[in-house]
Amino acid sequence: MPARQSPKPRISKPRTRRQAPGARPYHHGDLRRVLIDAALQLAAEGAEVSVREAARRAAVSPGAPFRHFPNRDALMAAVAEEAQRRFRAEIEAALAEASSTDPLARFRAFGIAYVRWAMHNPAHFEIISTGRYFAYGSSAELLRDNAELVALTERMLAEAAAQGLLRSPDLKRILIAGRALIYGFARMNLDGHFPRWGVEEGEIERMAEGVIDLFIAGIAKS
Amino acid sequence: MPARQSPKPRISKPRTRRQAPGARPYHHGDLRRVLIDAALQLAAEGAEVSVREAARRAAVSPGAPFRHFPNRDALMAAVAEEAQRRFRAEIEAALAEASSTDPLARFRAFGIAYVRWAMHNPAHFEIISTGRYFAYGSSAELLRDNAELVALTERMLAEAAAQGLLRSPDLKRILIAGRALIYGFARMNLDGHFPRWGVEEGEIERMAEGVIDLFIAGIAKS
DNA sequence: TCCGTCATGTAATCATCGATTACATTTCGA
DNA sequence: TCGAAATGTAATCGATGATTACATGACGGA
Numbered sequence: 001m002p003a004r005q006s007p008k009p010r011i012s013k014p015r016t017r018r019q020a021p022g023a024r025p026y027h028h029g030d031l032r033r034v035l036i037d038a039a040l041q042l043a044a045e046g047a048e049v050s051v052r053e054a055a056r057r058a059a060v061s062p063g064a065p066f067r068h069f070p071n072r073d074a075l076m077a078a079v080a081e082e083a084q085r086r087f088r089a090e091i092e093a094a095l096a097e098a099s100s101t102d103p104l105a106r107f108r109a110f111g112i113a114y115v116r117w118a119m120h121n122p123a124h125f126e127i128i129s130t131g132r133y134f135a136y137g138s139s140a141e142l143l144r145d146n147a148e149l150v151a152l153t154e155r156m157l158a159e160a161a162a163q164g165l166l167r168s169p170d171l172k173r174i175l176i177a178g179r180a181l182i183y184g185f186a187r188m189n190l191d192g193h194f195p196r197w198g199v200e201e202g203e204i205e206r207m208a209e210g211v212i213d214l215f216i217a218g219i220a221k222s
Numbered sequence: 223m224p225a226r227q228s229p230k231p232r233i234s235k236p237r238t239r240r241q242a243p244g245a246r247p248y249h250h251g252d253l254r255r256v257l258i259d260a261a262l263q264l265a266a267e268g269a270e271v272s273v274r275e276a277a278r279r280a281a282v283s284p285g286a287p288f289r290h291f292p293n294r295d296a297l298m299a300a301v302a303e304e305a306q307r308r309f310r311a312e313i314e315a316a317l318a319e320a321s322s323t324d325p326l327a328r329f330r331a332f333g334i335a336y337v338r339w340a341m342h343n344p345a346h347f348e349i350i351s352t353g354r355y356f357a358y359g360s361s362a363e364l365l366r367d368n369a370e371l372v373a374l375t376e377r378m379l380a381e382a383a384a385q386g387l388l389r390s391p392d393l394k395r396i397l398i399a400g401r402a403l404i405y406g407f408a409r410m411n412l413d414g415h416f417p418r419w420g421v422e423e424g425e426i427e428r429m430a431e432g433v434i435d436l437f438i439a440g441i442a443k444s
Numbered sequence: 445t446c447c448g449t450c451a452t453g454t455a456a457t458c459a460t461c462g463a464t465t466a467c468a469t470t471t472c473g474a
Numbered sequence: 475t476c477g478a479a480a481t482g483t484a485a486t487c488g489a490t491g492a493t494t495a496c497a498t499g500a501c502g503g504a
Contacts, residue, residue, distance in 0.1 A: 131414035184406020192353035218440020
């Protein structure tokens, strides 16, 4: 009996097929989803994410995940996609809650929400930030969610400029500086720098606000 | 014949003993040093650093490195130590070259040298920054080199404050903001964010200068 | 309704890696 | 000089990512 399968196309799309919740569509259900969730949880627990452990938690054989992801990086890319989605949702929720219409106040709220999420979800933030998993597949959703956050800050600063709130006309420079400041602060925390810089645990969130305020004061007119 | 070695103290200090260069002190020479160099080179090549590959390059058995490092993280900590030493040397050389005595100009030179080294030595910078290997052993030299760089920036800002150059009296806040800005910028480059932020490869170094200038303008008086 | 195809999962297997243990060899100082 | 300590080797373990051959169950067209 000749082999019935060609070894090439081992990955397939998740078979776009909606059905009533509760009905198990196949052997395991939506294993792809379960694996991503398991990996997310592993990361959140501080453990290193391994394909096998994710398979173990899904009660599935060690080879099964490779039916859904060509390799570990692809799984991590899917994890990054989900984490990025949650991150974006959180940021937008925080901005929605911030009732102010002042673009610089909104920028402040953005930065604080950014740092806060990074503090509360360090492993997920690391997966998003590293860019190692951005490369793989370059998932459309991942790119879109990220681009949306970029555009968000661009809009806030452009609005501030339009209202004559900024000292400098170089928007791009301000954009990158603000981003570097916020990202750098979140990263300093993630990478454990603060103890060495004399910033104590309970002080970090207040410091984030102070640092962002300092930046805004620096770019604001008058 | 009973075992002559107890399994506990398998690691020993490198036997402080100076001797004429060229003379091989032992079997392999200074294997510890060779392993660190191999690991540094592996990282610089973009490969992931494995103990076995380092041993391979040192033409030594796979178990040999564990005579000098209790585990992989200890090797990486030694690598971090060496990288941090080079980093500090580079920064101090750049500051020595910057003849200016204006503390804010020196801060600028510091930031630019920082970003430039991070750009030219991405893997080594990552090893230094991550803090994963800071934990292990907490090598005195690693901590000292790092603390020295912290103190360096502290001094520059304190001097600027003493000369009445700063708008705000909150030195710590300025310190952390400046550090977050510079670190964040270097990290954005390392983590591949810039393409997504519309900053092109050849533009990065100029952008670093611009961003630092923007920051300094923001904190400087008048 | 039936049946074959294909998506999905399993079992077995590989190579690599970090790590440990028992043993061999060289250095060095009492 | 001689024995203990330092250093390296060989063999081995368990975990991991990945691949291959095979099993099975779901689903749609006849």
